[in-house]
Amino acid sequence: MAVLNDEQTMLRDMAREWADNESPVSAFRKIRDAAPGEGYDPAAWAEIAQMGWAGIVVPEAYGGSEFGYLSLGLVLEQLGRNLAASPLASTAAAATAIVLGGSEALKAEWLPKIAAGDIVATLAIDEGPVHNPAKLATSVSGGTLTGTKEFVAEGDSAALFVVSATDGLYLVPGDAGVARSPRHMADSRSHARVSFVGAAAEKLGGTDLTAKVIDRATAALCAEMLGMAEQAFATTNDYLKTRVQFGQPLSTFQALQHRMAKMFTELELMRSAVEGALEAIDANRSDVDQAVSLAKALAGDTLHLVSREMIQLHGGIGMTDEHDAGFYIKRAQVLETMWGNAAFHRERFARLNGY
Numbered sequence: 369m370a371v372l373n374d375e376q377t378m379l380r381d382m383a384r385e386w387a388d389n390e391s392p393v394s395a396f397r398k399i400r401d402a403a404p405g406e407g408y409d410p411a412a413w414a415e416i417a418q419m420g421w422a423g424i425v426v427p428e429a430y431g432g433s434e435f436g437y438l439s440l441g442l443v444l445e446q447l448g449r450n451l452a453a454s455p456l457a458s459t460a461a462a463a464t465a466i467v468l469g470g471s472e473a474l475k476a477e478w479l480p481k482i483a484a485g486d487i488v489a490t491l492a493i494d495e496g497p498v499h500n501p502a503k504l505a506t507s508v509s510g511g512t513l514t515g516t517k518e519f520v521a522e523g524d525s526a527a528l529f530v531v532s533a534t535d536g537l538y539l540v541p542g543d544a545g546v547a548r549s550p551r552h553m554a555d556s557r558s559h560a561r562v563s564f565v566g567a568a569a570e571k572l573g574g575t576d577l578t579a580k581v582i583d584r585a586t587a588a589l590c591a592e593m594l595g596m597a598e599q600a601f602a603t604t605n606d607y608l609k610t611r612v613q614f615g616q617p618l619s620t621f622q623a624l625q626h627r628m629a630k631m632f633t634e635l636e637l638m639r640s641a642v643e644g645a646l647e648a649i650d651a652n653r654s655d656v657d658q659a660v661s662l663a664k665a666l667a668g669d670t671l672h673l674v675s676r677e678m679i680q681l682h683g684g685i686g687m688t689d690e691h692d693a694g695f696y697i698k699r700a701q702v703l704e705t706m707w708g709n710a711a712f713h714r715e716r717f718a719r720l721n722g723y
Contacts, residue, residue: 370643376439382419383446390415391452393692399453400556400695406488406525407558408453416454417485425460427467430479436650437584438643441591448595451695453557455488455522457592461585462489465530465537468580469572474539478528489528491585492517492540492562493578499708501582506533506564512545513538513569516561521706523560524550531564532578538569554698583660584649586707590642590660593667593703597638600671600678600696601631607682624681631674638663638670658720661713668703668710675700 372380391412399409416422424440426432440460447454463482466475481487493501495517506515513531520526529540540546545567551559605628608619618624645663648656675697679686686693704710 369639370438370647372438372442375435376442379435379439380442380446383421383443384449386415386419387446387450387452391447391450391454393450393695396451396453396695397692403556405550407522407556408455408525412452413454413488414485416456417483420483421456422459422485423463423483425467426463426479426483430475431483432463432479436646437587438646438650440588441594441642441646444588444591445595445598448592449599451596451692451699455490455525455558457585457588458490458522458526459488460588461491461581462528462530464584465491465572465577465581466539469537469577470539471570474570474572478539482528487527488522488525489530490520490522490526491581492520492523492529492531492564493582494518498705499712501532501578504532504534506531508533508535508538508569508571511569512566513540513564514566516563518561519551519553519559519706520562522558523548523562524558529562529564530572530581531569533569536574537572537578537581539572540564540567540569544568553702555695555702556698557702559702579657582707583656586660586664587642587645587649589703589707590645590663590667593671593700594639594642596696596700596703597635597667597671597674600674600693601628601635603692604628604631604674604678604681618681627677627681631670631677634666634670634673638666641666658717661708661717661720664708665710665713665717668713671700672704672710 420433421443423432424435427434444457459482466478482489495504527542529542531538531540545565547563549561551561553559609617611618641663645659648659678693682693685691
């Protein structure tokens with residue numbers, strides 16, 4: 369478990385309090401039912417920006433706090449506990465691309481807007497149904513970009529796209545040469561098919577930058593998955609302690625205790641790997657890619673296990689829409705595949721280690 373400084377502890381506690389009071393799962397249920405075009409509550413996003421979370425990875429010179437990826441992960445974990453619909457993760461990943469590869473002019477133009485929450489930004493990487501950053505047809509000619517990206521998170525409302533092409537990453541404003549088609553996914557969140565037709569583009573960096581940015585987006589995603597897994601486990605544990613069958617609480621049955629013990633152990637391993645990846649990014653270690661693949665593989669396996677056990681151990685009520693369990697497994701299905709599933713990252717980890 370990561371050792372937090374005083375500022376990080378305060379940030380985590382504030383995020384937990386806000387998520388519990390202002391963005392519980394019932395708030396997500398309302399968004400699911402209302403189905404707004406942007407896929408989230410703009411008022412909640414404004415509050416998140418006002419608290420400074422949109423600028424956690426943005427340098428102070430451009431209006432951010434520059435608290436780093438571990439701090440961002442602490443916030444995303446707390447939001448993930450309650451399935452809070454927010455463009456924070458995607459916007460932070462796009463901001464990171466600008467920080468790492470943007471010119472001073474691009475940084476001055478876009479980073480203050482991101483830190484203030486004035487715009488939503490996102491990554492547009494994959495061109496097929498599965499994550500494969502090496503398989504790209506998007507190209508740039510004469511300063512304009514042409515190509516199509518599938519399943520772009522927050523693609524419905526993003527004002528700025530960081531787009532991968534055959535020769536690297538490009539920054540593309542979303543106001544011209546961009547067509548969006550909503551993709552209706554199981555998690556009821558914003559995903560869009562985004563087509564770029566002669567869109568104005570400015571280069572951020574080569575394919576090495578693409579890999580770095582994807583790793584950071586993946587680590588942020590793992591933090592949300594950690595929060596989801598923790599809450600799914602806690603909800604299930606509380607249910608077993610209160611539900612009585614055959615005259616005694618379900619928590620007294622040894623078989624169920626073994627299943628909960630297995631989940632608890634896997635969660636501890638997951639936390640260690642996820643926080644390790646976030647710390648590796650902040651320390652700019654040379655093994656960030658390995659740390660991220662390890663974290664995503666463990667996060668995918670663990671969330672897969674816990675979200676399904678949540679339904680099974682709740683019995684009949686867990687199968688109904690009235691219970692929250694369904695929201696967790698549906699979001700888990702999307703996040704397990706986003707930026708590569710567990711099998712993808714196990715293979716990548718082995719390849720990075722020479723196997």
